[in-house]
Amino acid sequence: MDFAWLIPLLALFTMLAFLVFALVSKQRVEGKRKNDVLPSSLAIDGDERVAKMD
Known part of the structure; x- marks a missing residue:
């Protein structure tokens, strides 16, 4: 067999x-x-809880 x-x-x-x-x-x-429903945490209108974690 080959x-x-x-x-x-x-x-x-x-x-x-x-x-694929x-x-x-x-x-x-x-x-x-x-x-794009989630605003950036770095933006002015972003989630403040995420920005305070840093």
Whole structure:
């Protein structure tokens, strides 16, 4: 049996897995950017409890 085809197949599946992971991560980050409901603790209107912890 010749397993020379196994290495390229594993490489393609690995690249596909990284591509899917990158796309899902990008979608989650963009979703968090659009859903900007939490103000920064450094901003004037931020949560004072978070700023006092430092």
